[in-house]
Amino acid sequence: MPPTPDHFLQNLTEPQRDAVLHTEGPLLILAGPGSGKTRVITCRVANLIHQGVKPYRILAITFTNKAAGEMRKRIEAMLPLRGMWISTFHSFGVRILRQYAERLNLDRNFTIYDQADRSRLVKSALEACKIDNVRFTPDSIAGAISKAKNQLMLPDRYAGQAKDFFSQVVAGVYEVYEKKLRAANALDFDDLLLWPALALKNDAELRAELDARFQYVLIDEYQDTNKAQYAIARGLSIDYPNICVVGDPDQSIYKWRGSDIRNILDFERDFPQARVITLGENFRSTKAILQAADALIANNTQRKPKPLFTANNTGEPVRVLQFENGLDEAEQVVQRIRTAVDDGNRHYRDFAIFLRVNALTRNLESAFIRQRVPFQIVRGLAFFERKENKDVLAYLRLLLNPHDDLSFLRIINEPARGIGKVSLEHLTNYAEPRELSLLAAASEAEKISAIKGKASSGLRAFAQMMAELQPLVDATPDELIRQLLDRTGYRKMLAENDEEDQERLANVEELITAAHQFHEEDRTRTIGDFLENITLASDVDGWDESQDCVSVMTLHAAKGLEFPVAYMLACEQGLLPHERSLMKDEDVEEERRLAFVGMTRAKEELNLSWARLREFRGQTLYAVPSMFLGELPEDGVETIDLSASGAGASRTMDFWRNGLERTRKSWYDTGIPLTPARTQTKAVVADAVPSRKYTEGMVVEHEVHGRGRIIEVSGHGALRKIKIRFRSGERAFIADKAKLTVVEKK
DNA sequence: AAATACATAATTTTT
DNA sequence: TTATGTATTT
Numbered sequence: 001m002p003p004t005p006d007h008f009l010q011n012l013t014e015p016q017r018d019a020v021l022h023t024e025g026p027l028l029i030l031a032g033p034g035s036g037k038t039r040v041i042t043c044r045v046a047n048l049i050h051q052g053v054k055p056y057r058i059l060a061i062t063f064t065n066k067a068a069g070e071m072r073k074r075i076e077a078m079l080p081l082r083g084m085w086i087s088t089f090h091s092f093g094v095r096i097l098r099q100y101a102e103r104l105n106l107d108r109n110f111t112i113y114d115q116a117d118r119s120r121l122v123k124s125a126l127e128a129c130k131i132d133n134v135r136f137t138p139d140s141i142a143g144a145i146s147k148a149k150n151q152l153m154l155p156d157r158y159a160g161q162a163k164d165f166f167s168q169v170v171a172g173v174y175e176v177y178e179k180k181l182r183a184a185n186a187l188d189f190d191d192l193l194l195w196p197a198l199a200l201k202n203d204a205e206l207r208a209e210l211d212a213r214f215q216y217v218l219i220d221e222y223q224d225t226n227k228a229q230y231a232i233a234r235g236l237s238i239d240y241p242n243i244c245v246v247g248d249p250d251q252s253i254y255k256w257r258g259s260d261i262r263n264i265l266d267f268e269r270d271f272p273q274a275r276v277i278t279l280g281e282n283f284r285s286t287k288a289i290l291q292a293a294d295a296l297i298a299n300n301t302q303r304k305p306k307p308l309f310t311a312n313n314t315g316e317p318v319r320v321l322q323f324e325n326g327l328d329e330a331e332q333v334v335q336r337i338r339t340a341v342d343d344g345n346r347h348y349r350d351f352a353i354f355l356r357v358n359a360l361t362r363n364l365e366s367a368f369i370r371q372r373v374p375f376q377i378v379r380g381l382a383f384f385e386r387k388e389n390k391d392v393l394a395y396l397r398l399l400l401n402p403h404d405d406l407s408f409l410r411i412i413n414e415p416a417r418g419i420g421k422v423s424l425e426h427l428t429n430y431a432e433p434r435e436l437s438l439l440a441a442a443s444e445a446e447k448i449s450a451i452k453g454k455a456s457s458g459l460r461a462f463a464q465m466m467a468e469l470q471p472l473v474d475a476t477p478d479e480l481i482r483q484l485l486d487r488t489g490y491r492k493m494l495a496e497n498d499e500e501d502q503e504r505l506a507n508v509e510e511l512i513t514a515a516h517q518f519h520e521e522d523r524t525r526t527i528g529d530f531l532e533n534i535t536l537a538s539d540v541d542g543w544d545e546s547q548d549c550v551s552v553m554t555l556h557a558a559k560g561l562e563f564p565v566a567y568m569l570a571c572e573q574g575l576l577p578h579e580r581s582l583m584k585d586e587d588v589e590e591e592r593r594l595a596f597v598g599m600t601r602a603k604e605e606l607n608l609s610w611a612r613l614r615e616f617r618g619q620t621l622y623a624v625p626s627m628f629l630g631e632l633p634e635d636g637v638e639t640i641d642l643s644a645s646g647a648g649a650s651r652t653m654d655f656w657r658n659g660l661e662r663t664r665k666s667w668y669d670t671g672i673p674l675t676p677a678r679t680q681t682k683a684v685v686a687d688a689v690p691s692r693k694y695t696e697g698m699v700v701e702h703e704v705h706g707r708g709r710i711i712e713v714s715g716h717g718a719l720r721k722i723k724i725r726f727r728s729g730e731r732a733f734i735a736d737k738a739k740l741t742v743v744e745k746k
Numbered sequence: 747a748a749a750t751a752c753a754t755a756a757t758t759t760t761t
Numbered sequence: 762t763t764a765t766g767t768a769t770t771t
Contacts, residue, residue, distance in 0.1 A: 064761080090761050115760075189761055257760065357758055362762090381760095413747095420747045454747085538761060556759050578758055594759080617757070618762045 012036075012043070019277045020044045023051065023216075026237070026271035027244040028264070032308055033293070033600035034284025034562070037246055041220065042074045044244070048216055049079050056083030059214040059236070063221040064088060064538040067560060071220075085214070089229050090536055093192035096199070100206065104199055109528065111186040111401045112535045118142050118188050120406055125176040136169060144170040145177060149190035150226045150258035152197055154178075183435070185403040193228035200235030207235050215240040221560070222247030222267075226258035234270060241271060249304065250297050253556060253594045255586075280307055282600075284562055286315025288636040289606045293599040295633040300589045317638040318599075320629055321609040324643040325620070326570070329611045330363035332642060333567050334371050336607075337550055340565070348374055351550045352563040354598045356576040360569065363615075364552055374549035378542060378557055384534050388494070388504040389511050393531065395484050398466065399473055400528055403437040412442075415493035417462060423455035439463055477515035477527045481508075555598045566602035568595070571610045571626040595628050608632075612643050694722050699744040705731060707743065 009017055016036055019029050020043045031037040041060075049055055062068040068086045075081055085092065094112070101108040113121065122145070123138040144166070148158045155178055159171035181188065187195065200207045214236050219225065222245035225233070237243040245267060252261055268274055282290055287310055294308040323329040333353065340346045353364065361377050368375040383389065391414050394407040401407075413419045430448045431441035441448070443463035445456045465487060472480050485491040485508065494505040518530050539557045551563070555576075570576065577591035599606055614623040694700070698710045708726035724731055 088761065192761085253759080254761090256758085359757070359762095416748075418747065422747085536761070554759065575758095580758060590759095615762095 016040050026274035028276045029246040031279040034282040035279035046078045055081050057215045058084050060086040060218040066541045090192045093196045096196045107185045111404050113186045113188045125173050145174050146190050149194045184405050197228045197231035211239045217243045219245045223252040224254040224259040230263045251597050282310040288315050289602050292318045292632050296631050297596045299631050317636050319607045320639045322641045322643050323611040325613040326363050326611050330367040334367040348550050349548045350564040353552045353567045354555050354558050378553035402439045405438045408438045415489045417458035418454035419458045423451050426450040477519050478512045481512050555594045564603045565605040567607045568598050571608045573624040700740040701743050
């Protein structure tokens, strides 16, 4: 029984209905949090299909694979969907690149390099360029390359516009990096967007073909697309400009990754006839929550004001909880959750805890375990990032792509085969001018005179072994891994030893299970698909909703989700907003949007907390409540002081509201380390301020480097750095950590 | 070449 | 606190 259009339109508000019914021509939906965006999207697709549009003419782009799966499920509940593409931009890119591989002069079996691979490759490119004496880190250079790629800039054009020293260094590295990628038959994350974008630009025939194939394009979380992604969307919507983008500028939280809010302006410029529909009414949160979020985001100046309103109840006030320290915070939050569940009002799955940084999960983890409260930390890839699993995956990658030198280097001596750094240098020197992969070079190791005895035979044996494993790539994934573990000696390496190895072995076994399940779900999926799936997975993709447990995740991972009760922990200056954002107003505004995203996840109850003392990199510092707490309205917000010092309620927000008025940048000046850690008496606090005792011009004595003069002091608190000129050269230290004695004050 | 001890540096967010 | 690199020994 095919559902009638009424079916999709029931219970929709007028703007929602407009959005669903607008099928032809460009459409921009500005959807505030909780405005029923998902419903509109699914109904709109269902409506399209109902009107006779073939599912395979529709392309829907989501932000995570999980969101893609969810959307598919929801639409399928209404209509059959065979042939419709729903994926992330990156998965879409891979699919196009594999499909049109020959045409784009690509090997279909390319490996996808993640950011860790990228870092290592940049490092080796740096070495190849012989620029190891510069102070730029591989990561900063990798970041610059990534940014260039996001802006569709290839090495030659980048070199052309490189003016300052840094850009010029990057330009050189970028070119070598690209060559290395090509030689390894690998693409990095950015290439998965860059290549399709350029293909659409340069190959008119291909562009027209894909444009006609995907006559209806839908893009969710549009505020977080970058230039390359926009180029793809644009290229697919010229002959058939039925493109619908959905986003909320106030929820843009990936500027640091290249997302560009200007894409919204460009959309209206490139599609002047575009219809714009605003979904403002919130159906998710209580009035109290929404008002608090609204008041917060109103502090952003780079923003078009937009009303948030709801017909929902006022509900409980938003709570700001003050704790003595991070340990207390974790324990008491978990306890509050447990109490609510014990009282029978809630399930564990109703609760989410949001954090700005992953590193903050530690205290929570032990609190959950101690109080026996079920929880899951949503950090999807952690399992595959374990050394043993990465090793096994590297073996698989090398089997599938023998040119993958990075993987070769990872496993060539794992288990030990008597092949050390020097031998590998000889091997590289042999391989490079001959344009051989390291694996190919290894197979003819006897021709390399510089490599002797054990190393030489080890290399040849390795190449031989990989060749023998080759036919197994067609076996089932789990069988392949099992064989691989036996024949490479990896299992033997782990089998003989201590408990740590036992655990590693167990992890590898779990990897086999994962591969097995992956294959069982869909027998057509290969080991290559398995690897691809792991690389392109997002953090939330590992989130299991079916469990009745508390979810812990970063604010970034929380995007798009909702929970009856949300806790946002560590709302402290330096953490939220993060210290790395404090230098620029626009970065602070992004942090504020991040807080806004977190707050608007909550349906019924919202709790924000901070602690007076925060353990940080092994030492305890005084914390300053987040400036964002001071931006909340007094109405509908309740402040509760649960700290031992109990200085009375409401100090939190007064801190920011009233005259204290410290500049944002100065929070870490109050960060006074306590020694020894965890001591909380005021006496100890008072006398130790090592970070501030050094000044420029001082002469100091260092245990190792001898006497030197301080030439620069920067940063604050635990991050305070001092630069010292010794006879042997200049060196930088963390002020707190350096073992120095003052010889002469200036 | 590999194992070990030792020092020291670094820590946002992620497809 | 943890990961990474360096120097030293076997």
